[in-house]
Amino acid sequence: MSKLKIKKGDTVLVIAGKDKGKTAKITSAQPNTHKVIVAGVNMLTHFKKARSAKDQDAGIKKAEGAIDISNVMIVCSSCKKATRVAYRIDGKNKVRICKHCGASLESKVTKAxxxxxxxxxxxxxxxxxxxxxxxxxxxxxxxxxxxxxxxxx
Ligand SMILES: [Zn+2]
Incomplete structure (x- = not known):
């Protein structure tokens, strides 16, 4: 599995597309296609045809469409800036850090x-x-x- 710089649960700033400027959390990351789903971003409307008269699931549906990972930037929880991802080797682990302030971008460390x-x-x-x-x-x-x-x- 190829690794993405951005993971599920990260807060990102949308930097391109119709939702440019929005800040929201990644709800799903798709490493294979280099796409992510961001909460409330790129809402798409689908019309689902009823398969039967009793089909409760039919009608107009709204759901987030995946957007390319290059359209978002991770937001540093320490300095609140949108940043490119840098890495720091922490023992055996590669830790994502903010290019502005050097703070870790991993949520575990954020709690500390x-x-x-x-x-x-x-x-x-x-x-x-x-x-x-x-x-x-x-x-x-x-x-x-x-x-x-x-x-x-
Ligand atoms: Zn920072």
């Missing part, structure tokens, strides 16, 4: 990133509290600040 972001936010909250404490030096609330820090941990 989100968590480290959360930790960063927590740290910043502590900083803010310390700043507040400095302003209110007349009435030091040491016990309270300590407790809050522990809660964040």
């Amino acid at each position: 990133k989100v968590e480290s972001k959360k930790a960063k936010v927590a740290k910043e909250t502590i900083k803010e509290e310390k700043a507040i404490e400095q302003v209110v030096t007349e009435k030091p609330k040491r016990t309270r600040t300590k407790k809050t820090t522990e809660e964040i941990k």
Whole structure:
């Protein structure tokens, strides 16, 4: 199976065709034809003929048509830019990375990133509290600040 640079679950920017400018997730990748199906992109209308009077499935159907992989660019979850795919060798694995910021484009790593972001936010909250404490030096609330820090941990 030939490998595609873009996989199912990736968020991509459509760069050509009638849905140019749309950002959506890949719902299906077709490595053999170098095509992908992007959620809500290239909607095609089919008319399905009723095979019998009871055929509930007949009528006007809308479904995404596959688009060529060259019509989309992966969107980096770190810097939010549409990027070409670069690779980094990580042990035995080849990891897709963003050409703009070097962040991994693999969804597993993205989760870890989100968590480290959360930790960063927590740290910043502590900083803010310390700043507040400095302003209110007349009435030091040491016990309270300590407790809050522990809660964040
Ligand atoms: Zn990036």
